[in-house]
Amino acid sequence: MDRNLQQVNTILNLAKLTVSDIKKESHVLQFIPQILDSRQVKLLEVSKDILEYIDSGECLFIKGSDDAHVIICSNSKTFELKEAETSNSLLLMPSLTNGKLIEDTGSRTLKKQEVFGVYHTYYEMRLTKPKLQSLRIALAKYPYKGKNSEVTKEAVGLSFTELKSMIQASEEETINQLQEMPAVKVKGKWRLFDVSFLFGWVSYLDSILREKKLSLEEITSSDVEDWMGLYDTENVNAKCISLFMDVDESNLKWKSKAVSQLFALYLLPELRAFDSKDFFTAWQQSMPVGVMADEEHLNGVALVDYDSTPSLVKYLPEFELPEEVNERLDILFRNRAKWTLPSITPYVQPLTDNNLNVAALLTKHTRSSTINGVKYYSSKY
Structure with missing residues (x-):
């Protein structure tokens, strides 16, 4: 039924409004007969930045699976979708003139406005830190053990396009993670380095340096690339350099923490636990010249249990723990009742986001206590 100005005035009166309280143009809502099914068409609330991003021609990508929460990504950020x-x-309408744009001149008019849908729910986008453990799990199925271990000439691994479709993260975040983690592209496919290969690569270079009676600081990246050219391909050697060396112009220096953690990962997995005295001896003796073993370098890779007899070093790499915070903390506190902030940080840092840093996460999920001036975190339950 079409409304007229008299009917509109009657409604204004019931609402205790006058004609002077409204604009000259009034919109009359009419619901179309075939109203949209709210289960098929969803509403999404976006920020001004995201709206500008979409208006620029860019896309948002929705990703999800049966065993993972649905997320939505721009090219560089990941968001949770919350209903x-x-x-x-x-009300869903094809167009609606903003009240500020309606000129307050001329005579009063009515404009028909069709309503295509009625909603009582919508989706919010909340910026979140992507869960990238699935990237390592996917690439671990295609370990790279060196060019001499390849059994086929065909490319093995996952292309970046395949990774983008299966990993719940934005393209930029996935690229950054691939650059940081021990992964390499071989024949156009991404692979995860085998720990034994990386251990062999560092040890082989160290043996060359020992033979030539040189330290790493005395050579250049070109020297390393030339010497290691027989060991593996150019891009593999370049990635190994980025993983284990700091390059300052022409000067090189071992990344002590990265090298120490690699050697710990190589020594521990078979036994899962190692007599601490024997471990520290073997660990230091295996290190390249110039790298000193430091117990703090084990944080995020292994823990030292001084309560056992004899004391043990236990294999506990962060990347093998679940990404759900309570599950991860349960495992951590079953392995050690009390943790200092430096020792637990590498295990919980990957679970933080823009709204929850390490301190806030620990305050929320753990109990703290101070012993002899040192703050410890323990299970809340």
């Missing part, structure tokens, strides 16, 4: 309810009715 929100509203007590008001949200």
Whole structure:
């Protein structure tokens, strides 16, 4: 039924409004007969930045699976999708003139406005830190053990396009993670380095340096690339350099923590636990010249249990723990009742996001205590 100005005035009166309280143009809502099914068409609330991003021609990508929460990504950021309810009715209309754009001149008019849908829920986008453990799990199925261990000439591994479709993260975040983790592209496919290969690579270079009676600081990246050219391909050697060396112009220096953690990962897995005295001796003796073993370098890779007899070094790499915070903390506190901040940080840092840093996460999920001036974190339950 079409409304007229008299009917609109009657409604204004019931609402205790006058004609002077409204614009000259009034919109009359009419619901179309074939109203949209709210289960098929969803509403998404976006920020001004995301709206500008979409208006620029860029896309948002929705990713999810049966065993993972649905997320939505831009090219560089990852967001959680959360359904929100509203007590008001949200009306879906093809176009609606903003009240500020309606000129307050001329005579009063009515404009028909069709309503295509009525909603009481919508989706919110909340910026989140992507869970990238699945990237390592996917690439671990294709370990790279060196060019001489390849059994086929065909490319093995996962292309970046395949990774983008299966990993719940933005393209930029996935690229950054691939650069940071021990992964390499071989024949156009991404692979995860085998720990034994990396251990062999560092040890082989160290043996060359010992033979030539040189330290790493005395050579250049070109020297390393030339010497290691027989060991493996150019891009593999370049990635190994980035993983284990700091390059300052022409000067090189071992990344002590990265090298120490690699050698710990190589020594521990078979036994899972190692007499601490024997471990520290073997660990230091295996190190390249110039790298000193430091117990703090084990944080995030292994823990030292001084309560056992004899004391043990236990294999506990961060990347093998679940990404759900309570599950991860449960495993950590079953292995050690009390943790200092430096020792637990590498295990919980990957679970933080823009709204929850390490301190806030530990405050929320753990109990703290101070012993002899040192703060410890323990299970809340």
